[in-house]
Amino acid sequence: MTATLVVRVDALLTGCAKPYTRPGSSSGIDKHVRSGSVQIGELGLSGDEQGDPRVHGGPDKAVHHYPFEHYAQWQEDLGPLSLLQAPGAFGENISTHGLDEGKVCIGDQFTLGGALLEVSQGRQPCWKLNDRFDVPDMACRVQSTGRTGWYYRVLQAGTVSAGDLLELKSRPHPDWTLRRLGTLLFERVLDPAALEPALLLPLVPSWRKLVERRLQQCEVEDWSRRIDGPAQDASH
Known part of the structure; x- marks a missing residue:
């Protein structure tokens, strides 16, 4: 029986792709923040854009969820930045209180509106x-703390609004919280006994390939390109 897990969505957010x-x-x-009803479909919230659809x-x-309670922890780490005074600092589409990476499992299904x-x-x-916060190692900090947030795919399109309830309906992998899976990947684990069970999960293709490669090659990935990005203009 699925445990009761319901939170209210505090804010829905979208953004347009712009030169960075x-x-x-x-x-x-x-x-x-969006007001009123927003349509959500296979590629996310109506009106939301990504600058680099390759990644x-x-x-x-389709939809990025970031817990607002993480903001207080980031303020302790970084100080009272203006960016951390309201949802949206991390590019999230959904902001809530009451859910985090230790309470959400891979494959969880939620109704929303x-x-x-x-x-x-x-x-x-x-x-x-890094550039958004003007903190050179911000991406590394997000990864190492596990305060990453998570993504959803949209199984059924519909209309959603801030104030709607996000309610857990199905939990096929209760032992695999995002925190557990994130620790496995981000702490660069190579132990086959830890990695092999993850292959039984509904991993996205890139994560499945990552786990398989570690098992085959017994080495971890070079994430410098993702974490550090392309060379910055000297004027930045």
Whole structure:
């Protein structure tokens, strides 16, 4: 029997893709709160854009959820930045209180308004967070703390609004919280006994490939390109 897990959505946010901080880059990370009803479909919330569809967005990263309670922890780490005074700092589409990576499992299905969402993966933070916060190792901090947030795929399109309830309907993998899975991946674990059970999960293709490669090659990935990004213009 699925445990009762219900939270209220505090804010829904979307953003338009715009030129970003480094030459040739674009990003939709600057999200703003939406009022009223918003349609949600296979590629996420209506009006939301991604600057680099090769690595952002798509059906497996349709909607990004970030717990607002993490903001207080970031303020302890970074100080009272203006960016941390309201939802949207991390480019999230959904902001809530009451859910975090230790309470959400891979494959969880939630209803929200008229939509049905499925937890597809945790976020792998990239260099755009470094520039957004003007903290050179911000992406690394997000990854190492496990305060990454997570993505949903949209199983059933519908209309959603801030104030709607996000309610757990199905939990096929109760032993696999996003925190457990994130620790396995982000702490660069190579132990086959820890990695092999993860292959039984509904991993997105890139994460499955990562686990398989570790098992085959007994080495971890080089994430410097994702974490550090392209060379910055000297004027930045």
